[in-house]
Amino acid sequence: MAAPLGDIAHLGHAELLTPDLEGSTWFFTEILGLTETKREGDSVHLRTFDDYELTSLVLTGHHTTGIRRTALRASSEDALQRRVRAIEESGGSGSWVEGRAGTGRNYVTTDPDGHEIGLYYETERYVAPDHLKPGLKNQPQAKPRQGVGVRRLDHVNYLGSQVALNADFIQHVLGARPTEQIQMNDGRIAAKWLSFGNKSYDIVYTEDWKGAHGRLHHLAFATDSREDILRAADLCLDNGVKIETGPHKHAIQQTFFLYVFEPGGNRIELCNPLSRLILDPDWPLVTWTEAERAKGQAWGLRTIESFHTLGMPPVD
Template sequence: MTDAPEPVLTHDPDRPRDIAHLGPVELYTPALEESAEFFVRQMGLRQVHRERDSVYLHTWDDYQSWTVRLVRRERAGVGRTYLRASGPAALARTASALREAGIACETTSAVRGLGVVLNFDAPDGHPMGLYWDVERYRPGADDRPGLKNQAAAYPGRGANVRRLDHINYLTSDVPAAVRFAGDLLGGRCTERIVKDDGQPQAVWFSLMNKTYDLVWTEDWTGTRGRLHHLAFATDTREEILRAADVFLDAGTHIETGPHKHAIQQTFFLYVWEPGGNRIELCNAGARLILAPDWETISWSRAERAKRQAWGLRTIESFHTHGTPSL
């Protein structure tokens, strides 16, 4: 058994935090209607717009006009991930850093609900977009909240997910993802898994004060550009427990949980939506990263062998399933 790696500081506390948060995400599905039904009926999202081959959905407390765009494709997977800059100057600084690093960038004004978007690819080929201007969600008569400081009324349906929480990409090159997320996006690596040779196997990056927003996990197949999971936050653990019954009644495949991760201490439930993408319901309670000089927590293989926080063994498909499926 190896000793636990020492915590390390992997960011500059004086660096501006130029990315505000994870924005809308595109999700590919070969079963558009079934996937849309899953997100509306079981997850509690609201359909806000529909096109021939895509459906726009909104979580009830997202201030932006849409949260997830389901796109009809032959194979499941992740499309473009959008990130909101902290301001116009922050967007310009990040764009300059990307171009100086040799990353091809192009601008577009064609994304629904967003202003000018800077499109680029992460090192493993995952498409991303950076934006500042955004259209805010305007509730209708049937989802107007009683409190004006939330985006829409509580749906009272299915899992009642409040917002998009994080995304976990599969990557063929974790060290490249670390350099990209830290050096170019300015994220902080809050926790990581390290292999016996000291190289990172999985990394969790925080953009502001949430414990994590963007995650990269080593793809055991060596394939580029795949998705591990997309995660949505609930207000309480109890809503995740209720959601497990909702999924059970609907015949949705429950992969693992409800349970608690040791890493990041997130209470979790993983299911597969009809298109095949893994979806997580998560609740991290009130845990935030407030220390500006946070030291990255590293987990060794020996520590990971102790299983999840309450002893649940990680299911084998959690290490092998990703989308597009191989």
Template sequence: MSHPHDPDRRRDIAHVGPIELYTPVLEESRDFFVNVLALREVHRDDTSVYLHTWDDYQSWTIRLVRRDAAGIGRTYLRAAGPEARDRLAGQIEGTGPGPHRVVDDVRGLGEVFLFADPDGHEFGLYWDVEWYRPDASDTPALKNQAAAYPGRGANLRRLDHVNYLTADVPATSAFLSDVLGARCTEQIVKDDGGPQAVWYSVGNKTYDLVYTEDWTGTRGRLHHVAFATDTREEILRAADVCLDAGVHIETGPHKHAIQQTFFLYVWEPGGNRIEICNAGARLILAPDWKTISWTREERAKGQAWGLRTIDTFHTHGTPVVPPAS
């Protein structure tokens, strides 16, 4: 079951920061994010490429890392301040799964406190950060914007959320609530009342970190990474852009019932599921928000406008788990 959120508790996490995504086809994945989704390459090394969404104030948004199998690497969380970072790190040390260590070699970040959730997904908590500095080719006209609007491809503005697959939804849910101080805004419940999927918010967005039960029982996998556009219309345009680029469109455009997110799901060349979404219109302003629960019967009605959920949405995750023989 979800854990109640104390409205008087300090919020020690400001927001989800940059992420790492593994891909076996680094250059093909890079071209997809740059040419189709309109991210900007800002740095590269022997094994990875750093990309930036146009209105991310930080120096990079996603690091594509060459690996034999697709999947999620580290998710970095920015603390609300230096004291909040130390306070939360101490809390994780005392109650969270180990091991933990501090590194200072992450590009564009200061000291990073590394830890894992109960399912084994890696996280990094940080405060010091290098801000994005546009050059002459992407300097915005308005100085309150990180970079110029690209006006091409999907025009992704920012990272929105990460949806992880987990072998133990209750354990990860408790960790998010009790240790990280996030709050569960919505959930899918099984017939016995236990959670099958949970949507957690670390700020005023409706959700930032999502955990869905992994039907294979595997630990540490990814369901999808989501990026936000300004409008629904840009998602419709993104569908045409992906169609012409030969990108695999899994489902959408359509609207979820849960969280009311307007969505398009595609698979990038490495096999990771990417959601292009418009979720920012809904905010959770109530400090005493009550978790919304969705039952199997309610989910059987399909998405908000009746679209049936495609089978691969329940079966595909990265790394891919071969079917049992």
């Protein structure tokens, strides 16, 4: 394993841009069941019920869709400083900025494709108000009474102009390990899944067929069970939320999934990967060929065309 594995503890939160702030807020609170904690300028701060930190998602009003910053929590102050040195020694750059969303100062940098990444250690732990206090003291917040009740922000899937270059940055500079990948017949890597811990993946890079930079494919939220995803499909159907594909099961990572577009236009995945962990410290990278991926998903569903052509923000 790469020497710095463990310096990044986990995916903290993400900032999502939306041209329909109220519509997006409705989706994440009423359909997914997140809790709104505060509003700050053009941003709404939201949290999943099982997140120990203050914030899981920041929605920011903008003229278009996409992702602004992905925040990653380091495992200690020393680990944070090690990753900052690794970034700068690799030829990268960044700057220290005041933290937001309950975090301490952030070292903000970018991957080779231009996706903004903030590294931090200090964080504010959530303390539930009386009406949201849980029945069990080892849970930060009571389960929501509305919507799906997603448990956590699970992963971020970026679109990248060069998958291998971006994945190398996450692996060798930030300290993740790759778990699965797609290799095309010409040898190029078209997608790669990377994990900072025992989860099967936290960050994914998928080839941007438009050749653009810094775009988002989707944000994913984990559910307690597959049945929650079936419930989500019905809730979306009943409330006019566009379903792109699923429910179904991925071949790669074996994730049960549903993809929808929230009212602002960003692709959101509801996923259930909770039972699959990578416990093997010598996990061999799983490589899928172009022919294997042409077979579709685990149970034969063909990958929908828009999955390859639509990213956020849109480009001509």
